[in-house]
Amino acid sequence: MESHTPFSSGSIYIVIFVTLSTQSLLMISKKTKYALNALVHLAKKFEQGPVLISYISEQENIPQKFLEAILLDLKNAGILASKKGKGGGYYLIKPPEEVNVADVMRLLDGPIALLPCVTYKYYERCEECKDEETCGIRDVFMAVRNETVQILKQNTLASIIGKESVQK
Amino acid sequence: MESHTPFSSGSIYIVIFVTLSTQSLLMISKKTKYALNALVHLAKKFEQGPVLISYISEQENIPQKFLEAILLDLKNAGILASKKGKGGGYYLIKPPEEVNVADVMRLLDGPIALLPCVTYKYYERCEECKDEETCGIRDVFMAVRNETVQILKQNTLASIIGKESVQK
DNA sequence: ATAAACTATACCAAATTAGTAGACTTTTGG
DNA sequence: CCAAAAGTCTACTAATTTGGTATAGTTTAT
Incomplete structure (x- = not known):
């Protein structure tokens, strides 16, 4: 009698790898991530004229229509400017040293x-909290916030680009 | 002719204050917040027998059915235990010094x-990232993560209760 | 045995994110 | 001066997640 062990010749095995994307609650949105990538891109071309949305979209792997909305937000916030018509595009108007990660995150993801x-700016009381003054939980998250904001403020488009050039 | 200015007598004005709740993307879920409050409650009664779900729900302002699900999660994670029937309830089995905020958050909100x-545990590549090794953006968020986890690990139910007793 | 108390399963409504579609306006090179 | 390139505006949509609720059990002490 013929043996039919797994992996015997004559059988086809299909292996499917499933990668489940686990964007958890606490993570920054794609919008902010895209914004940072686009800004770094534009910072590298600071003072070299406008760059096409379509070009950034292609280079940075960002859906074009989505990117348009993001760039518009950044323009309205005074970080970018745009030029219409042929030869137009978006360009950075703030020096790369002056655009920090905290500002970008606040703009697109909120506090x-x-x-x-x-x-800091959008303070709101916790509904279920009985006494904020003595809330030990609040203290913990206050410490986390302070550290986080400090790090994010220290890091600008310029410092990010600086880090990229250092090979690890 | 009678004057009908606003605020003239004889009119009823209804003023509505709307408080819009701005739970932003980056914040912890109510589930985790409720869990922390419930755990602090139970930690204060460590080794004093089981506490009713309904009592915790009432005292901590947590919808009972929602709380039941949360306590069950904490039980399955080995932090709490329960006793059924009359005189039953939930109680802490780990010492308050050994339950830290990072573990609770990871359990209910993910990484x-x-x-x-x-x-750390659920690593996943960023889709749109071109070269992770030299990604300057990654460095920034790595620093934030390390600081955050450190603070959250340092803080336990015991230390939170300790902070509460200090009047500010 | 019975009622108190926890457990399991299955819903559901609202909000948010991550987009897409399409029409419109502005600008400038030829 | 006009046509095409390029940004802007408005509206829609699909999928996911959160924050629950409802109902029907099961277990256990008195």
């Missing part, structure tokens, strides 16, 4: 804090 | 990181 009661 | 490529 940087793990609890509404520890945000 | 603590602002980018999938800087998580």
